[in-house]
Amino acid sequence: xxxxxxxxxxxxxxxxxxxxxxxxxxxxxxxxxxxxxxxxxxxxxxxxxxxxxxxxxxxxxxxxxxxxxxxxxxxxxxxxxxxxxxxxxxxxxxxxxxxxxxxxxxxxxxxxxxxxxxxxxxxxxxxxxxxxxxxxxxxxxxx
Amino acid sequence: xxxxxxxxxxxxxxxxxxxxxxxxxxxxxxxxxxxxxxxxxxxxxxxxxxxxxxxxxxxxxxxxxxxxxxxxxxxxxxxxxxxxxxxxxxxxxxxxxxxxxxxxxxxxxxxxxxxxxxxxxxxxxxxxxxxxxxxxxxxxxxxxxxxxxxxxxxxxxxxxxxxxx
Numbered sequence: 001x002x003x004x005x006x007x008x009x010x011x012x013x014x015x016x017x018x019x020x021x022x023x024x025x026x027x028x029x030x031x032x033x034x035x036x037x038x039x040x041x042x043x044x045x046x047x048x049x050x051x052x053x054x055x056x057x058x059x060x061x062x063x064x065x066x067x068x069x070x071x072x073x074x075x076x077x078x079x080x081x082x083x084x085x086x087x088x089x090x091x092x093x094x095x096x097x098x099x100x101x102x103x104x105x106x107x108x109x110x111x112x113x114x115x116x117x118x119x120x121x122x123x124x125x126x127x128x129x130x131x132x133x134x135x136x137x138x139x140x141x142x143x
Numbered sequence: 144x145x146x147x148x149x150x151x152x153x154x155x156x157x158x159x160x161x162x163x164x165x166x167x168x169x170x171x172x173x174x175x176x177x178x179x180x181x182x183x184x185x186x187x188x189x190x191x192x193x194x195x196x197x198x199x200x201x202x203x204x205x206x207x208x209x210x211x212x213x214x215x216x217x218x219x220x221x222x223x224x225x226x227x228x229x230x231x232x233x234x235x236x237x238x239x240x241x242x243x244x245x246x247x248x249x250x251x252x253x254x255x256x257x258x259x260x261x262x263x264x265x266x267x268x269x270x271x272x273x274x275x276x277x278x279x280x281x282x283x284x285x286x287x288x289x290x291x292x293x294x295x296x297x298x299x300x301x302x303x304x305x306x307x308x
Contacts, residue, residue: 007161007164007165010157010160010161010164011157011158011160011161012157013160014156014157014158014159014160014161014254015153015154015156015157015160016153016156017156017160017254018152018153018155018156018157018159018160018249018250018253018254019149019152019153019156021156021249021253022148022149022152022245022249022250025249044258044259047258047259048258048259048262048263050259051259051260051262051263052263052266055263087164091160091163091164091260092160094257094259094260095160095163095254095257095259095260096156096159096160096253096254096257097259098257098258098259099252099253099254099256099257099258100186100189100190100256100257100258100261100284100288101186101189101190101192101193101248101252101253101255101256101288101292102193102248102249102252102253102256103258103288104190104193104285104288104289104291104292105190105193105194105197105292107285107288107289107292108194108289108292108293108296111289122285125258126262126281126285129258129259129262130262130265130266130269132262133259133262133263133266134266137266
C-alpha cells in the first residue's frame, strides 16, 4: 500500500512538474523573442534551486524528529521508504520540472548551429545549477 | 485543444516520473549500482529516446519543418511541404504532431530525465568529498547525452529511409 501511495505521489508531482515546465516554455515563446533553449536553461536552474531547498528542508524536518542523519533522498532512493514529502516534492515535482533530454536535444542543435552558445549553455547550466542547489540547500536549512 | 494538450503533458509527465522512479529503483537497489550511475543511465536512455522520437515526429507529421527546427541553419534537411496535402490535412497533421510531441517529448521523456537530481547528486558527491564522482557524472552525462541524441536521430532517419510506410 505504501508503495502505491509513493508512486501516486510521484505521479502527481510529475504531472504538476511537467505542466509547469510546459507553461514556462509556452510563456517564454509567447512573451519573449529568446530562443527555446533559454527557457529550458532557466527551468533547469529554477528546478535545481527547488530540489536543493526541498531536500534540505525535509532533511531538517527529519533531523528535528531524531531520525538517522543521512541524506533523505539517498536513503529514499536506496530503500524506497515511505517518505511522501520526498516522493512528491523532490522526486516528482523537481525531478519532472527539470529535464535532461531536452537540454541534450538543444545542445545537439546548438552544436550544429552556434557552438559558442553550446559552450555557454553547458557551462552555465552545470555551474549555475550546482550553485543554485547549494543556494537552495543553504536557504532550506533555515526553515 | 489547449486543454487536451495540457492533459497530454500531465499524463506524460506523471508516467515519465513514475518510470524514472521505478528505473532508478531497479538500477540502484535491485542491480546495486551507485545512485548517480542509475540517474545517469536513465538520463542517457531518455536522451537517446528523445532524439529518436523527435526525428520520428518530424518525419511522420511535419512537412514544413516548423517548431524548433525553424531556428536551424540546416533546415534544408527536411523535405519540402507536400503539395498534395490540402490545408485541412496539413492543419490536422500539425495538431496531431503537437499532441504527440506534448505527450511524448514534453511530458514522458521530459519528466523521465531530470537535471535537478543530476545536480543534487553531483553536489552531494562534492560535499561528501568525492569530486571524482561529480566529474564522471557531469562530463559523462553531457557528452554521452549529445552522442545519444545524435544516435537516436540517425536511427530514426535510417528507419524512415529504409521502411516504406
